[in-house]
Amino acid sequence: MRWSWLVVVLALAVVRLGPARELPFNTTDISSSGADVEDGSGELLPAGRGLHQTSDQCNLVIDGCARCYQRRAGTTTRTYCSKVLAGVLLVCGLITLQPGATSATDCTSPPGYYYQRGKALPCPRGTYKESSGTNANCDTCPEGITTPGGQVAMSNRTACKWVLPGYALQPNAVLGTTAATACPANTYREGEGLVEDASIGLNCTACPANMETLDIGQKTKDACFAPPGYGYNSTSGDAYKCPKGSYNPGWNRQPCVPCGLGDITSNDEGSTNPDDCITRAGYGTTKADNKTLVTSICPAGSFGRNSDTYGMVTVECTKCPDFSTTDGPGSVNSSQCLTLAGYGYENGGIAICDYGSWSAGHSQNPCTYCGDGYNTSADGVAATQGATSGSQCIVSGGFTPMADGSGLKPCPADTYKALLGNSSCVQCPAGTITTVMQAADAISHCDACRPGFGSASINASAPSCSICGSGYYSPGRVVGGSPCQACPRPVGFTGLMVSRKGIFTPEDCVPEFPGDNLSHQTWNFIAMDDSALTLTPAAADAVACQAACAASADCAYFVFKGVNSHCFLRDTVPYSLVNVSDTSKSYILLEVSAGHYVAYGAHATDATSLGQPLSAYATREAATAACDGSAECVGLKFVHTEGSNPWHTFKGTIWEDVVGKVRVVGSNINPWVPDPA
Structure with a gap:
C-alpha cells in the first residue's frame, strides 16, 4: 500500500483518545515521558498519545506520542504527531513492513518515497522508487525521459515515458530503461512528448528546408537558422541559397544581403561574406543615396580596372583623355582609349592634327605629316586642322609643284602664294619684297620695300612702295617699310642733288652740276660747235x-x-x-x-x-x-x-x-x- 505524508484533515476541536490498544499495520509504539504538548492551534494533547494518518482523519494509535500539532493550509487543518528520537525527526508517512512493529527502526519509506531526516518524501518528477526502504534513493529516469507532469512519488519505471524537449526516443525502446537521444543537428522537438507506443518511439522534427541548428538537442523551431550562404524567407519560413550578387554570413533569420544594385555579382551562389561580391573588370560603381553600391559597365569613352575587384568597394570608371574614346563599353585599360579621327597623340597628350597632318583616328599614334610643302584642307580652298585622311593633303601656300612633277619647290624670295593647290607663285606688289627668304604664303609677307623704293608704312593687306625719285634713295628691306631718303650733299656743296629713280645707295647720287666748285676741274671745257x-x-x-x-x-x-x-x-x-x-x-x-x-x-x-x-x-x-x-x-x-x-x-x-x-x-x-x- 502506498502511503503519503502523515497528514490528516482534522476537525477544529482536538479529541482526547482512550487507552492504548494493539498497534495496527504501519504504526509503532513510541511511548515517552507523557509530557503534554501544545498542538498547532494552542490546545495541549495528553502525554503518551499519538496520531497516525488513516485516509483523511487522525485515529488514536498509541500512548507515548511526544508532540502533536496542527498546521493549516487554506481551509484544511492537518495534524501531525511526531517525536524526537536520537536527533531524528520521525514524521507520519513512514510505513512498517509488518503489523505489530515495536520500534521506530521498523518505520521505513514506502515505494515512490525516499527517507530524509525521519520523513518520507515523495520522489520528485523525473524519478521513481519501486521498493520501500529507508536507505533506498529514488531512481532517475533515463536521459531525456521524465515522469508525468504535476505528479510525484512514482513507484514504477514505466512512469518514465515522457520525452523531454530536444530529445527523441528510438522505436522499440524499453520504457524506463532506454535513454532518449538528443535531437540530431538540424532538428528540434518542442515540449514534452508522451510515448504512447514504445515500438514507434518519438521522433524530432526536421528544420524547415535549408535551415540548420548550431547544436544538437534543440528544443524549439527558433533554434533553426539560415546557415552561411543562405537567406531566410519570412513568408515561407524556410531558407534559400543566396543567388549570385548576394551574401549572408548565416546563423540568423535574415534574407540574403544584396551586394548592391546593377551588375555587381559574385563567382558562385551561396556567398557568405561581402568580400565575395565582385565588380567585374570593365565595370564601375556609384552610390545610390550615398550608401548603396550601384554597379554598371563602364560606358564607351571610359575604362575600368583590368581585373575583378572583390568587396563592396568603390570602383571608378576612368574617363579616356579628351578627344579619344573606346570601341565600346566595358574597356579595362587606358590602351583601349583610341583617338578620334583628326586627332593624334603628342607630348603625352592628345591634340587636334595641325595644319599639314592628318589622322584617321582609332589609334594611339601621332598625326601623320603630309610632307614639306603640303597643307590640309577639307574643301581644297581653306586650310583646316583635324584632317582625317591623307587625301586631304594639298599643296600648301608658299609652295608650287616643280615643272617636272618630281616634287614641290618653295616660292622664291619676293614672291608669295596664298592659295592652296597647284597654282604658281606670285610676285610681290610693285616696290615690295619679302623679308622671309622663301615660301611666303600670304601677301602680308611682302612686308618691306625693295631697294630704291620707299613707304612710311606698309599696309599688310595691300602692301605697296613707291620708287624713289631723283635725288632720293632707299636701301629698302626694312620690315614695315621706310621712306626714301634725300641724297646727301658733298661737303661744301649747297646745290641740288640728283639721281636716277629707284636708287638704293647714296653712291648713285650726284650733284646737278658735278664738281665741288667752279674752278678746280680735271677739264674745264668740252669743245663743241x-x-x-x-x-x-x-x-x-x-x-x-x-x-x-x-x-x-x-x-x-x-x-x-x-x-x-x-x-x-x-x-x-x-x-x-x-x-x-x-x-x-x-x-x-x-x-x-x-x-x-x-x-x-x-x-x-x-x-x-x-x-x-x-x-x-x-x-x-x-x-x-x-x-x-x-x-x-x-x-x-x-x-x-x-x-x-x-x-x-x-x-x-x-x-x-x-x-x-x-x-x-x-x-x-x-x-x-x-x-x-
Missing part, C-alpha cells in the same frame, strides 16, 4: 651762268668765258631720249661720275666737233668700259650714220679762264638701265 650753244647775256659770272642753266628746262651744258663774261647754254635736242639702243638717232653720253653717264640728244655738228676724239668702238659697252678706264675720257658719242664703229670716246679741253659743266638730269643717267619695277 658754236651752233650748239646759245648766248645768255644776263649771266655776268660762272655762278650766274650755272644758275641760268639750272633755271632752263632744256639746258644740258653751260660754258662761261671769263675773258668777255659770256655765258653759253647748250640746249637738249628736241626729241626725248628713252632708248639709247635706238640706232636711228645720234646722242651723247657725258660722264658725271665713275660708271655714270648722262645722256642727251646730239646736235648735227656733234659728230665732228664735240670734244677731242680718243677712240671709236662697235658697241656702247666697249666704249663705256674704255671711258671708265681712262682718266682723259669725259664722254662718248653715238653717231648713227657711221658704220661698224659708231661709238666714239672723247676728252675735254683746258682753256684759260673758261669753265664748262654738264647739267645732270636724273632721268637721263644711264638710260639703258631700266627703272626698277
Whole structure:
C-alpha cells in the first residue's frame, strides 16, 4: 500500500483518545515521558498519545506520542504527531513492513518515497522508487525521459515515458530503461512528448528546408537558422541559397544581403561574406543615396580596372583623355582609349592634327605629316586642322609643284602664294619684297620695300612702295617699310642733288652740276660747235651762268668765258631720249661720275666737233668700259650714220679762264638701265 505524508484533515476541536490498544499495520509504539504538548492551534494533547494518518482523519494509535500539532493550509487543518528520537525527526508517512512493529527502526519509506531526516518524501518528477526502504534513493529516469507532469512519488519505471524537449526516443525502446537521444543537428522537438507506443518511439522534427541548428538537442523551431550562404524567407519560413550578387554570413533569420544594385555579382551562389561580391573588370560603381553600391559597365569613352575587384568597394570608371574614346563599353585599360579621327597623340597628350597632318583616328599614334610643302584642307580652298585622311593633303601656300612633277619647290624670295593647290607663285606688289627668304604664303609677307623704293608704312593687306625719285634713295628691306631718303650733299656743296629713280645707295647720287666748285676741274671745257650753244647775256659770272642753266628746262651744258663774261647754254635736242639702243638717232653720253653717264640728244655738228676724239668702238659697252678706264675720257658719242664703229670716246679741253659743266638730269643717267619695277 502506498502511503503519503502523515497528514490528516482534522476537525477544529482536538479529541482526547482512550487507552492504548494493539498497534495496527504501519504504526509503532513510541511511548515517552507523557509530557503534554501544545498542538498547532494552542490546545495541549495528553502525554503518551499519538496520531497516525488513516485516509483523511487522525485515529488514536498509541500512548507515548511526544508532540502533536496542527498546521493549516487554506481551509484544511492537518495534524501531525511526531517525536524526537536520537536527533531524528520521525514524521507520519513512514510505513512498517509488518503489523505489530515495536520500534521506530521498523518505520521505513514506502515505494515512490525516499527517507530524509525521519520523513518520507515523495520522489520528485523525473524519478521513481519501486521498493520501500529507508536507505533506498529514488531512481532517475533515463536521459531525456521524465515522469508525468504535476505528479510525484512514482513507484514504477514505466512512469518514465515522457520525452523531454530536444530529445527523441528510438522505436522499440524499453520504457524506463532506454535513454532518449538528443535531437540530431538540424532538428528540434518542442515540449514534452508522451510515448504512447514504445515500438514507434518519438521522433524530432526536421528544420524547415535549408535551415540548420548550431547544436544538437534543440528544443524549439527558433533554434533553426539560415546557415552561411543562405537567406531566410519570412513568408515561407524556410531558407534559400543566396543567388549570385548576394551574401549572408548565416546563423540568423535574415534574407540574403544584396551586394548592391546593377551588375555587381559574385563567382558562385551561396556567398557568405561581402568580400565575395565582385565588380567585374570593365565595370564601375556609384552610390545610390550615398550608401548603396550601384554597379554598371563602364560606358564607351571610359575604362575600368583590368581585373575583378572583390568587396563592396568603390570602383571608378576612368574617363579616356579628351578627344579619344573606346570601341565600346566595358574597356579595362587606358590602351583601349583610341583617338578620334583628326586627332593624334603628342607630348603625352592628345591634340587636334595641325595644319599639314592628318589622322584617321582609332589609334594611339601621332598625326601623320603630309610632307614639306603640303597643307590640309577639307574643301581644297581653306586650310583646316583635324584632317582625317591623307587625301586631304594639298599643296600648301608658299609652295608650287616643280615643272617636272618630281616634287614641290618653295616660292622664291619676293614672291608669295596664298592659295592652296597647284597654282604658281606670285610676285610681290610693285616696290615690295619679302623679308622671309622663301615660301611666303600670304601677301602680308611682302612686308618691306625693295631697294630704291620707299613707304612710311606698309599696309599688310595691300602692301605697296613707291620708287624713289631723283635725288632720293632707299636701301629698302626694312620690315614695315621706310621712306626714301634725300641724297646727301658733298661737303661744301649747297646745290641740288640728283639721281636716277629707284636708287638704293647714296653712291648713285650726284650733284646737278658735278664738281665741288667752279674752278678746280680735271677739264674745264668740252669743245663743241658754236651752233650748239646759245648766248645768255644776263649771266655776268660762272655762278650766274650755272644758275641760268639750272633755271632752263632744256639746258644740258653751260660754258662761261671769263675773258668777255659770256655765258653759253647748250640746249637738249628736241626729241626725248628713252632708248639709247635706238640706232636711228645720234646722242651723247657725258660722264658725271665713275660708271655714270648722262645722256642727251646730239646736235648735227656733234659728230665732228664735240670734244677731242680718243677712240671709236662697235658697241656702247666697249666704249663705256674704255671711258671708265681712262682718266682723259669725259664722254662718248653715238653717231648713227657711221658704220661698224659708231661709238666714239672723247676728252675735254683746258682753256684759260673758261669753265664748262654738264647739267645732270636724273632721268637721263644711264638710260639703258631700266627703272626698277
